[in-house]
Amino acid sequence: MRIAINADYLAEPQTGTGRYLAQLIASLGLVDGVNEYAVLAPRPISEKPATPSTFTWEEVPVSGPSEALRKVYWEQHIFPEIARKREAKLLFVPHFAPPIRASVPVITTIHDVIPFALPEYRPLSAVWLYQQVIARGARRAALIITVSEHAKSEIIRLLGIPEEKIRVIAEAAGSQFRAVSDPQRLKAARIKYNVGDRFFMYLGGFDMRKNVPLLIGAFAALVHRVNDPGLKLLISGDTSVLGTSPLFPDWRPLVRKFGLESRVVSAFVADEDLPAMYSAATAFVYPSLYEGFGLPPLEAMACGAPVIVSDHPALVEVTGGAGIVFALGDGGAKATRALTDAMTQIATTPELHEDYRLRSLARARTFSWAQTAAETSALFAEITGTRH
Numbered sequence: 001m002r003i004a005i006n007a008d009y010l011a012e013p014q015t016g017t018g019r020y021l022a023q024l025i026a027s028l029g030l031v032d033g034v035n036e037y038a039v040l041a042p043r044p045i046s047e048k049p050a051t052p053s054t055f056t057w058e059e060v061p062v063s064g065p066s067e068a069l070r071k072v073y074w075e076q077h078i079f080p081e082i083a084r085k086r087e088a089k090l091l092f093v094p095h096f097a098p099p100i101r102a103s104v105p106v107i108t109t110i111h112d113v114i115p116f117a118l119p120e121y122r123p124l125s126a127v128w129l130y131q132q133v134i135a136r137g138a139r140r141a142a143l144i145i146t147v148s149e150h151a152k153s154e155i156i157r158l159l160g161i162p163e164e165k166i167r168v169i170a171e172a173a174g175s176q177f178r179a180v181s182d183p184q185r186l187k188a189a190r191i192k193y194n195v196g197d198r199f200f201m202y203l204g205g206f207d208m209r210k211n212v213p214l215l216i217g218a219f220a221a222l223v224h225r226v227n228d229p230g231l232k233l234l235i236s237g238d239t240s241v242l243g244t245s246p247l248f249p250d251w252r253p254l255v256r257k258f259g260l261e262s263r264v265v266s267a268f269v270a271d272e273d274l275p276a277m278y279s280a281a282t283a284f285v286y287p288s289l290y291e292g293f294g295l296p297p298l299e300a301m302a303c304g305a306p307v308i309v310s311d312h313p314a315l316v317e318v319t320g321g322a323g324i325v326f327a328l329g330d331g332g333a334k335a336t337r338a339l340t341d342a343m344t345q346i347a348t349t350p351e352l353h354e355d356y357r358l359r360s361l362a363r364a365r366t367f368s369w370a371q372t373a374a375e376t377s378a379l380f381a382e383i384t385g386t387r388h
Helices: 016-032 067-085 125-140 151-161 183-192 212-225 252-256 271-281 296-303 313-319 333-348 350-364 369-384
Strands: 002-006 036-041 053-059 089-093 106-110 143-146 166-168 199-203 230-234 262-265 284-287 307-310 324-326
Touching: 002 067, 002 296, 036 252, 067 089, 067 125, 067 262, 067 333, 089 369, 106 125, 106 369, 125 151, 125 324, 143 369, 151 166, 151 212, 151 284, 183 271, 183 296, 199 271, 212 230, 212 252, 212 333, 271 313, 284 296, 284 313, 296 307, 296 313, 307 313, 307 333, 313 324, 324 333, 333 350
Parallel strands: 002 036, 002 089, 036 053, 089 106, 106 143, 143 166, 199 230, 199 284, 230 262, 284 307, 307 324
Antiparallel strands: none
C-alpha cells in the first residue's frame, strides 16, 4: 500500500513540525517494511532523512503571489492531486493542514490549536478564514493524531472533533540528544557561548506565550538571593523577531532595567551544540503559558538537564513528575516568586540537582521515536485495513 506524505515542513528543519516529520520519516523507514511511502514536497529539501527503497522522494515546485497562497495551493490542491496520480491509498499530513477534499482517507497530526485557544494568536482575517477551512478538513479526516492528552482535550473542546477520532501518540527527543560527559566538549561549549560553569538555559521561541519576561524577572530575583557572581542565564533564539509585533514582546529592555547585561547571554545555539549545552546547564527552564507538547524540555531531559516547567497541563504531562513544576497562577508576582524559588533550589542544593538530573534521564527514556513510528504505522494499517 502506498501512503503519500505532505513533506512541506522538511524545508524548515529548525521548527518543531520539521523536527517531528524528519524523525518520524526516519523511524518509519526502520519499523515499517510493509508500506510504500511517497514523500512529496513543494520546496527543495537540503537534508533528507535516511530511508529504505520503500520510500520515494519527489519535489513538486509550487509558486504563488505570496507564501501564504503558495502554501494553501499546495495543501489543498497540488498535494492531494499528485498523491492521486501516484495511486496513494492514504494521505498523511503531519501538521494542521488537511485537504478538505481528497479521494482517499486522510490522517493529520494536530500538534496544538493555539489560534483557537488564544485570541491573540488569531491571524489576519483571510488567514483566520483559512484556519476555519482546515478545521473543517480535520473534522472530515479519518483520524487525528495529536501529541498529548492535553492537546486531545483541546481539540475536542475547540474543534468539536469526537474523541474516538483522536489518537495520542507522543513525540520523543531525537537520537542526538544524549548526555555529554566529555569534559573538553562541555568546556568548549561553555566557552563558545560565554556562559561559564553555572547557567540556566531557555530555548523555545520568543512569542508572548513563551513567557520569557517572567523568566528574566525570576532570574533577577535569583541573582539578588544567591551570592554567585558567575551565575548566568542563556536565552537561545532568533532575536530579530523581537518587537516586530505585539506577539513578540522585546524582553531586552527588561534585562537592562534589572542591570543584567553581564549575566544574560542571548545567543542562537547551533543544533550540533545543543546536547553539550543541555548537559552543561544548571537547569533548563520553560515557563510557557500554553503548549501542545513541549519538546525542548524533553530534549533537555534526554541530556540529563534538570528541568523547571510551568504547571501548564501539557508540560506536566511530558515531564511526568521528573521536573520541578512551578505554579503560574495569574502570572504576576506569585508566579515570579514561585519560579525564583524553584531556580534557587536547583542552584543551591547539589543533591537536589543530582536527583533531578537522574529523574530527567529516566523520564526521557520512556519516549522513543521507534515507538512513535510503530504506533503511527499501526494507525495507517487500521484505516486502510492492511496488516503488518
